[in-house]
Every structure is written in C-alpha cells, then in structure tokens.
Amino acid sequence: MDIAEILEFDDLQSRLMHTEVLQSPSELHGLVSGMLCCRPELDSEILLNDLWLQLDLDPIELHEVDGILRQLFSNARAALADPDFIFYPLLPCDDEAFSWRTECIGGWCQGFLSGYGLGTTSDSEPLNTETEEILSNFFEFSQISSQYDDEDIEDLEADYLDLVEFLKITVIHLFLEAME
Secondary structure (H helix, E strand, O other): OOHHHOOOHHHHHHHHOOOOOOOOHHHHHHHHHHHHHHOOOOOHHHHHHHHHHHHOOOHHHHHHHHHHHHHHHHHHHHHHHOOOOOOOOOOOOOOOOHHHHHHHHHHHHHHHHHHHHHHOOOOOOOOOHHHHHHHHHHHHHHOOOOOOOHHHHHHHHHHHHHHHHHHHHHHHHHHHHHHO
C-alpha cells in the first residue's frame, strides 16, 4: 500500500465538516476497523451497507459521504492486511491538545466496539477468551478521561503512546485471527 494513499485525520475531519455525520474521524475509523476485524472476508459493499445503516443518513447525505467512506474502508482494509503492519488507529496528530487526543482515542475504541458488534451475526463463532479480554479492554479505553493534571503530562503522553501501540497490535491480531 502506498503511504500517500492513507487518509489523514485532518483531511477526513475537513471532508466531514459539512455533512450530517456526527461521528469523529477517529470513531468512524474505529467503526470500520471493528467491522473489518469481525468480517474481513466480506465484500466492501456489504460492509458499507451495514455502515450506512449505522450512520442513519438521508439519501442525499449518504451520497455526499459515500466516496469518503469507501476510501476509509479501502485504506483500513489495506493497512490491516499490509505485511509491514502499517495499520494505526486514525487519531489527531501529536501536536494537537492532549485532551482532544484522549477524547478521540476513547471515541476510536467506542467506534471499534460498535463496528465489531455490527459485524457479529447470529451464526458467528462464540468469542474466545482472548478476544473477550481485548474487547473488554477496548471498553475500558472507551471510558478514558480527557481530564488530567498538567503535572503528569509527560507520563500521560508516554501512556498514550503505549495505548496507541497496544491498539495497533491487538487490532492487527484480531484481523489476522479472523482471516484464518
């Protein structure tokens, strides 16, 4: 996958700004990633139809964001399948306010859980213990607080980076496991 094709947070945010999509770019990326980790073998059209239903947009709005969502799906699928493990949660740049970044990481986790749940069907295999634990961790991360003591910012920055790496590794793991 050409790195130049990856959709950036700010680009997606500006493209969604004038739409009725209420989710942040991070939450949308989490939603798409969760769906792909649950049903990676499905055609993008099926997954997109599920996403459109989840977003509950009118046909005109849906038409306006269709290309954006297709690009988001394409990028997420390619990044998850890339042998160089280039997948990362779509989050604001490190120079953004820490409170905004923590809010977005919580939204990403919430979106992932929604997408994973959306991807689960009545004939899905029961979750194994490891997957249950990962999803439970994601639920805890979705509750992350954007309130913090300025004195602890260096430690919090390090924890934030560790959390991003953890999300990357566990999401790739879930995707590869689902591909088996």
